[in-house]
Amino acid sequence: MxxxxxxxxxxxxxxxxxxxFLEEISKxxxxxxxxxxxxxxxxxxxxxxxxxxCIDVGNLYMKWSSEYWKKRWKEIPLIEKDSPSxxxxxxxxxxxxIVTHRKNIESVKKWxxxxxxxxxxxxxxxxxxxxxxxVDVCLLVDDxxxxxxxxxxxxxxxxxxxxxxxxVKENDWIKRIYSLKxxxxxxxxxx
Ligand SMILES: [Mg+2]
Numbered sequence: 001m002x003x004x005x006x007x008x009x010x011x012x013x014x015x016x017x018x019x020x021f022l023e024e025i026s027k028x029x030x031x032x033x034x035x036x037x038x039x040x041x042x043x044x045x046x047x048x049x050x051x052x053x054c055i056d057v058g059n060l061y062m063k064w065s066s067e068y069w070k071k072r073w074k075e076i077p078l079i080e081k082d083s084p085s086x087x088x089x090x091x092x093x094x095x096x097x098i099v100t101h102r103k104n105i106e107s108v109k110k111w112x113x114x115x116x117x118x119x120x121x122x123x124x125x126x127x128x129x130x131x132x133x134x135v136d137v138c139l140l141v142d143d144x145x146x147x148x149x150x151x152x153x154x155x156x157x158x159x160x161x162x163x164x165x166x167x168v169k170e171n172d173w174i175k176r177i178y179s180l181k182x183x184x185x186x187x188x189x190x191x
Contacts, residue, residue, distance in 0.1 A: 018076065
């Protein structure tokens with residue numbers, strides 16, 4: 001049986017790095033920052049909350065999250081507790097590629113092993129390049145709303161529901177999912 005290829009993003013799909021970042025930024029700058037408030041991809045709400053301090057939240061996120069991956073990757077929690085077993089089940093019918101923009105690829109690899117993920121490969125895609133264009137998969141599971149412009153009938157986007165991507169509308173090749181368990185509904189039956 002030919003297995004279909006599925007790409008799965010790390011941050012915001014498997015790894016809950018945002019909660020860690022929001023907890024630390026709240027503590028450090030004494031603000032109240034919650035995940036549900038992050039309703040855009042550019043950290044607008046946080047930038048507003050920190051405007052008196054003139055902080056570039058995007059840069060701060062890159063800096064701090066890179067430190068988490070380098071030194072504290074064991075502390076990065078899963079978004080869905082049973083995601084390793086969901087992917088294990090999916091691998092019976094599909095090839096699962098983990099796709100990330102994160103440069104600390106060795107740390108991502110260690111984190112995936114530590115959490116017990118089984119997969120068919122870990123792929124690094126340079127920041128700024130669309131994962132849908134760079135990687136040969138039929139389905140990509142990702143939380144990045146900007147990927148919606150590069151989805152098409154051959155490469156579908158399963159948008160993993162997060163507060164920052166709720167503006168994206170579904171169409172024939174963009175579908176919203178609320179759990180990794182829903183991926184199996186999009187796998188075509190064997191010919
Ligand atoms: Mg992501």
